[in-house]
Amino acid sequence: MPFAPPPSPSSPTRPPRRWADRAFGALAGAGLFAAGVVFADYAGPHDGGNVALAETLSVEQARLLRSELDETPDRPLLLGGEAIARVSRLASPSVVHIECVYRDEDGGAVEETGSGVLTRHPRWAEEDGRLFVLTNRHVVAGAEGQSGTSRIDLRLADGHTVRPIRVWTDQATDLAVLEIYNRDLPAIHFGNSDALEIGHFVLALGSPFGLDRSVTLGIVSAKGRRRLDLGTKDLINQDFIQTDAAINPGNSGGPLIDLRGRLVGINTAIASSSGGSEGIGFSIPANLARRVFDELLTHGRVRRAYLGVQLDNGFDRGSLASVGLDRLYGARVQVVKPNTPAAAAGLRRNDVVLNFGTVEVQDLDHLINLVSLTPVGERVQLTVLREGREIPMTLALSERPEPTKQR
Known part of the structure; x- marks a missing residue:
């Protein structure tokens, strides 16, 4: 099955099944109520001033709403819908519609459309209010290096269309950051994606087919999806969240948010x-x-730390007996490069890295992501399987000289 930046129409809807749909809706609403309606316990300074908490239900409001709906059989569904509507209303002004026009190799005009989300960096948020748009690199990549022959238009929720002051991109993650002049628009706050669990409700916002600030609802279907063939070898940092929230052409670069916005x-x-x-x-x-x-x-x-090893792509279930494992996990070292953190720490060929810090290593791509997300220079504890024995070792990560998957 191909993986690609989102393209094309949705499948036809099935005929309604009234009783089943009603029962499912009530259950879904109950789940949404439990997950997202009573925000009062979370609406404090510890949430970083989250924009979606500014107008959430107070304890008294939630009590009154529950009281008003006590006699309604659809009460859980209505409560869940209220939560989604509130978060959608507060988060939607942070969504940006992006149009990128550039010239292809033959000189013809190409237009890419996508989405982005307004955010601020904590370092500058209180100093000068710098405002940024976070999006996918593939949405704006065509405009790179084509000054004077390309443009990136950003359509904001206040009705204005602006162009970025500066653009940064990162091929290895397919991410881009665009700075724009500060405006009186809400910037979304980062949540902790590690805290997401399978089954958590999420909303996908963006401009599918150019329909600005559309919202779709789904759940987290899986985490840690790697080795997806997205048509480029540059995308080496893969650790995707899988969701069934509808994503279509134009959604690329838009935000996935939780029920607290x-x-x-x-x-x-x-x-x-x-x-x-x-x-x-x-x-x-x-x-x-x-x-x-x-x-x-x-x-x-993006400075990325590295170990200085080449990992074995052929490490699979057939390799378990040879290394003394009873289940498949970890990443086997194939080559240790000289004058690298791995060499200095004493890693050897055929060592299997089982743990990186406190995290169990699932496979080589997981290890690559763990290393890449670690600050350069940080000392890390590894657990290595060597000749049937688990060996702890500590190494200091240095900066990777080139962005290649041969680590």
Whole structure:
């Protein structure tokens, strides 16, 4: 099944099944109520001034609403709908519609459309209010290096169309950051994507087919999706959130948010046999996006730590007996490069890295992401399986000289 930046129409809807749909709706509403209506316990300074909490239900409001709906059989559904409407209303002004026009190799005009989300960097938010748009690199990549022959137009919720002052991009994650002149618009706050669990409700916002600030509802279907063939070898940092919230052409770069209005992902691609939305979408986790955002603004590029090893792509279930594992996890070292952190720490060929810090390593791509997200220079504890024995070792990560997957 191909994976691609979202393209094409949705499948036809099935005939209504009134009793089943009503029962499912009530259950879904009950879940949404439990997850997202009573925000009062979370609406404090510890939430970082989250924009979507500014007008959430107070304890008294929630009590009155519950009281008013006590005699209504659809009460859970109505409560859930109120939660979604409130978060959608507060988050939608942060969504940006993007149009990128550039010249192709033959000199013809090409137009790419996508979405983005307004955010601020904590370092500058209180100093000069710098405002940024976070989006996918593939939405704006055509305009790179074509000064004077290309343009990026950003259509904002206040009705204005602006152009970025500056653009930063990162091929390895397919992320881009665009700075715009400060405006009186709400910027979304980052959530903790690691805290997401399978089954959590999420909303995807964007401009599918050019329809500004559309909202779709779904759940987190899976986490840690890697090795997706997205048509480019440059995308080496893959750790996607999978969701069934509808993602279509124009949604690329738009936000995936939780029911408290926090950014938990950047919508990037779909899996589809028809080219349309089939309920399998992929979003870049907010924690990865936040690190890239910080690196681009601080250093102008993304500095990535590395071990200095080449990992074994052929490490599979057939290899378990030879290394003494009873289940498949970890990443096997194939080559240790000289004068690298791995060499200095004493890593050897055929060592299997089982743990990186406190995290169990699932596979080589998981290890690559864990290393890449670790600050350059940080000392990390590894657990390595060598000749049937688990060996702890500590190494200090240095900066990767080139962005290649051969680590």
